[in-house]
Structures are given as structure tokens and as C-alpha cells.
Amino acid sequence: MARPVKCRRICRFPCIKEFSPLNGREDKQVILSYDEFETIRLIDREGLSQEQCCGYLRVGRTTVQKIYDSARKKIAEALTEGLPLKISGGDVSLCDGVNSICGEKSCVKKQAYKAKKEGKTVMKIAVTYEDGMVFGHFGHTEQFKIYDVEENRIVNSVIVDTNGHGHGALADFLKSKNADALICGGIGAGAMAALAKAGIRVYAGVSGDTDKAVESLLSGELKYSSEVNCNHHECGHGEEHSCGAHGCGK
Secondary structure (H helix, E strand, O other): OOOOOOOEEEOOOOOOOEEOOOOOOOOOOEEEOHHHHHHHHHHHHOOOOHHHHHHHHOOOHHHHHHHHHHHHHHHHHHHHHOOOEEEOOOOEEEOOOOOOOOOOOOOHHHHHHHHHHOOOOOEEEEEEEEOOEEOOEHHHOOEEEEEEEEOOEEEEEEEEEOOOOOOHHHHHHHHHOOOOEEEOOEOOHHHHHHHHHOOOEEEEOOOOEHHHHHHHHHHOOOOOEOOOOEEOOOOOOOOOOEEOOOOOOO
16 A cells, blocks of 8 residues: 655745746646745755755655655756746645744744744734835834734734834834834844844835735745845935835935
8 A cells, every 4th residue: 555645844835836938848847846846945045954854844854855856857857948847736734833943034924823822812013004005114114004913814903103213213112012023115234133132023125015015924925035125324314325125215
């Protein structure tokens, strides 16, 4: 009797699931399974060993080796033959954030699980807000939209005024609102440090509709950066600066 396939755990589904070469072949398509994609991400992108990868996927080392070899062979075939590549299928389950060795550094599910262990039934996600959109510069935010998330779904939201708080003071303001995470556009090093000290995880470099941004975060499809992307002079009197977010306004 054939041994049943063990379900492999993945952190999230990829944001982009299809790749098509310019002037490539259209008679055949290479299918990369979700567990194959996850193995490539963990080993080749994150730099994990195959042994470490075993813990994340919850399978044995021999299985990881087979998945990895299969994935690389498929990617090589797509590149050398000029074939479309699609990521789909496989016996997988999404990580719920419970495992303490989660491979995703900015896992919102892990944050929610941590909050639940601390006795919080709701996780709070704050978003820099202006007319329904993610505001482009954290330090000049006049409003936040704060979402209550329970069991990975939005259960309530409210818009709050910052009442003149700016830059460093905004971290304390969000902490007073019990925010666990922040979605924003441009953000500087000082603000990033203050938020880290307050225990608030930052998803920066985001633009567009605030509701969709939170939904994308919860589904693991949000495109964001965890790096400083706005370099402002400390005096804040309008000197030249570079900002990675559109709509900075300064």
C-alpha cells in the first residue's frame, strides 16, 4: 500500500503565480507546486539549510531534498526552454503562526497568535490614513485607521485623529491605542526605531486603499518593505530629502 503524502506547511501563497517569457513557447507550461516554491524561497532566498527547511515544511530531510531537486529542475526547464511557469497545487497547508520557528520574519499570523497567548482576543493593525488611502509619510500623519482583527479577519475599524502628534510621538500614540502592527508609506529611521521600541511591527512602502492593504496583509499577499525608505532632515523645515513613498507631500 502506498504511503500517504504528508501535508507540507507553507508560510503564504506567492503574490505572483505566473511568469511568461517574452517571445517564449506557448505549447507547454511548467507547473511549480506551492511546496516546491516554498522550498526554493527558504533555501535559495532566505539562505536556510535543508535541515532547517525540514522544520518549516514539517517533512523529513529526504523529502525536502526531493522537493528541492524537483523545483530546481522545473525552473531550469522553464528558463532554458523559454516556457511559461505557473505556481499551483501541491499537498500544502498554510501556517497558522503557532510554530515558534516560523521562517517569515514579518508574519502577521504569528503576531496574532502571540497576542492571543497574551490574553488579547483581538489584534490591532494601524494604517496611515488620508481619504481612504495609505498616507505617504508616517511623520506627517494626521489620521490613522485602526483595524481590529480576530482569527485573521477584520471585525471592526475606526479612524482616529493624531491631534498634532508628529514623528517620535506617533509611536507612543499608537502604543496607547494598543496597536500591534503598522502599515504605512514612507518612514524614517527615527520613527522606525521608536516603533520597534514600542513593540509595533512595521509594514512600510505601501500605497493604495487602506482596507485592501489590510486584507492583503492578512492573506499574505501585501507587497511591503521592512526597511527605512524616507530620509528627512531632523529639523523638518522643508529641506530637500528623498522619500520612497509617493504622496509624501514635502
